[in-house]
Amino acid sequence: MEEFPKGNLWHASVSEAVVAPPLDGDLDVELAVIGGGFTGCAAALEAARRGASVALLEAREIGHGGSGRNVGLVNAGLWLPPDQILAQMGETEGRRLIEVLGGAPARVFGLIEREGIACEATRNGTLHLAHAASGAEDLASRHRQGNRVGAPVQLLDAAETARRTGSEAFHGALLDPRAGTVQPLAYCRGLARAAQAAGARLHGSTKVTGLSRSGNGWEVRAGGHRVRAGAVLMATNAYHEGFSDPFRPSYVAVHYSQFATAPLPEEMRARILPGGRGLLGYGAGYVLFPHGSGRAHDPRRHGRRRGAGR
Ligand SMILES: Cc1cc2nc3c(=O)[nH]c(=O)nc-3n(C[C@H](O)[C@H](O)[C@H](O)COP(=O)(O)OP(=O)(O)OC[C@H]3O[C@@H](n4cnc5c(N)ncnc54)[C@H](O)[C@@H]3O)c2cc1C
Structure with a gap:
């Protein structure tokens, strides 16, 4: 799999740093986490805060996978509208999922605040846009369904949408x-970085190449060393590599492209997405938000618009 493309906007504009040296000896831990994306790092943080001994093993660098390449929207639900979730999962489980997802942004922004993470966090809501009449009907239906399950979503007319987007x-x-x-x-x-401060060991450039049961726990093999662990969390997502036994995630490939504009002039910035909200388009499938609208940082990067198409 390719390394991080050097022109990657997130790589170029990141101010958080974390040191994760390769594994250099055998270890005995309660929890071994394989993969250093959101899933692995958040789990390592939570387990370490609860007092467990934790080793996180990442094949490349922290954030190498989807977590360092995605659009950056902190959403409060799935693409599927609530009625469809309830129909597919049943009333009890469906409502539980909707509730957990609805509370996810509060959890993410709460973690960011608690741990002092410098990640340009902006919580002004997101806009889901209709660029066709059929899209507006779809949004009206999502609005009704959302309100029925307690989501505080608001429906905006075309004039209000123009005011908030600049289009x-x-x-x-x-x-x-x-x-x-x-x-x-x-x-x-x-x-x-927060997981490390809570006591977790982080090892980058440490690809797991073998995983097997050992007594009541597991033996993880990586870089010529062994990690014995009471429990293992596989958090390798579609970036999984290195071993296929006893598990290997399966996934479907979807084509996606993302791009960033050059920094926009102030006059344009004041007009386009003035509230600094992210937006998602229904039908054409794209998202957009003003990078650099949160905490001030390098002014040369301030005010880029980023977009992605599916
Ligand atoms: C283009 C795109 C846009 C997206 N936009 C959004 C968005 O706006 N909002 C949103 O909420 N979600 C978005 N997502 C989804 C989101 O990025 C993922 O759900 C999330 O990053 C998954 O995190 P993860 O930790 O599970 O996996 P990943 O971040 O993919 O991490 C997996 C890690 O496992 C490592 N690994 C693999 N094999 C091994 C091994 N053998 N040993 C050790 N380490 C290994 C990899 O190197 C990688 O770092 C988007 C995804 C994509 C692809």
């Missing part, structure tokens, strides 16, 4: 005030 191209929008945006690589590194 008259849209038929309306759904505002989710719970959501927001982060610089994802910085968030991931910040989680890792």
Whole structure:
């Protein structure tokens, strides 16, 4: 798998740093975490804070996978509308999932605040846009369904949407005030740094090449060393490499592209997404938000617009 592309905006603009040297000996821990993305770093942080001995093993660098390359929207739900989730999962489990996802941004922004993570966190809500009349109907239906399950989403008409986006191209929008945006690589590194401060060992450039049961626990093999662990968390996502037994995640490839503009002039910045919100388009499938709208940092980077298409 390719290394981090050097032109990657997140890599170029990250201010969080974490030191994770390669594993250099055998270890005995309660929890071994394989993979240093959001999942692995957040789990290592939580387990270490509860007093467990933890070793996190990352094949490349912290945030190498999806966590250092994504769009940075901190969403409060799935793409699927609530009725579809309830129909597929049943009332009890479906409501539980909706509730957990609805509370996710509060959890993420709470963690950022507690651990002092410098990741340009902006919690002004996100806009879900309709660029066709059919999209507006879809949003109205999502609005009804969302309100019914307790989501505080608001439906905006075309004029209000134009005011908030700086564009008259849209038929309306759904505002989710719970959501927001982060610089994802910085968030991931910040989680890792906090996990380390809580006592977790972090080892980068340490690809796990073998995993097997050993007594009541597990034996993890990486870089010529062995880690004995009471429990293992596999957090390798679709970036999984190195071993396929006893588990290997399966996934479906979806094409996606992301780009960032050059920094925008102040006049344009005041007009386009003045509240610094992220937005998602229904139908065409794209997201956009003003990078650098959170905490001030390098002014040369301030005010870029980033977009992604699916
Ligand atoms: C283009 C794109 C845009 C997205 N946009 C958003 C968004 O706006 N908002 C949102 O919430 N989500 C978004 N996502 C989804 C989000 O990025 C992922 O859900 C999240 O990053 C997954 O985190 P993770 O820790 O599970 O996995 P990853 O971050 O992928 O981490 C897996 C790690 O495992 C490591 N690894 C693999 N094999 C081994 C091994 N053998 N030994 C050791 N380490 C190993 C990899 O190197 C990698 O670092 C997006 C995803 C993509 C691809």
